Amino acid sequence: MMWKEKYKIGVPLVDQQHEELFKRVSEFIQTVQKKGIWTEKLDKVKETMAFMQEYVVVHFHDEEVYQEEVEYPERESHKQDHTQFKEAVGNYVNRFKEEGYSEELVQEFSGKLVAWLIMHVAAKDQKIGEYVDAQERGEL
Numbered sequence: 001m002m003w004k005e006k007y008k009i010g011v012p013l014v015d016q017q018h019e020e021l022f023k024r025v026s027e028f029i030q031t032v033q034k035k036g037i038w039t040e041k042l043d044k045v046k047e048t049m050a051f052m053q054e055y056v057v058v059h060f061h062d063e064e065v066y067q068e069e070v071e072y073p074e075r076e077s078h079k080q081d082h083t084q085f086k087e088a089v090g091n092y093v094n095r096f097k098e099e100g101y102s103e104e105l106v107q108e109f110s111g112k113l114v115a116w117l118i119m120h121v122a123a124k125d126q127k128i129g130e131y132v133d134a135q136e137r138g139e140l
Ligand SMILES: [Fe+2]
Pocket: 063, 078, 082, 120, 124, 125
C-alpha cells in the first residue's frame, strides 16, 4: 500500500499527515503479513493500534478545522465519516482486549484499515481539494 502523489489535496499539513498514515499502515500490513512467529509481531500490532488512536484523532481534528475555515459544504457528512472510523477502531481495540490479539482478528482489522484509508483519502478527501481549487479559480 503505497502513498501516491495523486492523493495530495494541496493542503500541506493534511497531505503530510496522510502520507504518515499511509506509511504507518503499510508498515503494519507488512508486519502482519510476513512470515514469522505471531507473538513476536504483537509489539508492532499494539504500537500501531496506539498510533492509530492518537494520530488519527489529531489528524481528523486538523482536517475538520481546515474544512470549517474554507466552509467546505460537505463538512458535516465528512465529520460523520471520521466519527464512524474512530468508533470502528475503538471497537477493534475493545475486541483485542477481550478476545486477545488473534492473528485472524488482526488480519480482519488490517484489511478494514487499508480499505477505509484508501477509500477515504483517495476519494472523500480529494473532494476537499477539488472544492478549494474551484474556490480559488473563482468558480464558487
Ligand atoms: Fe477526511
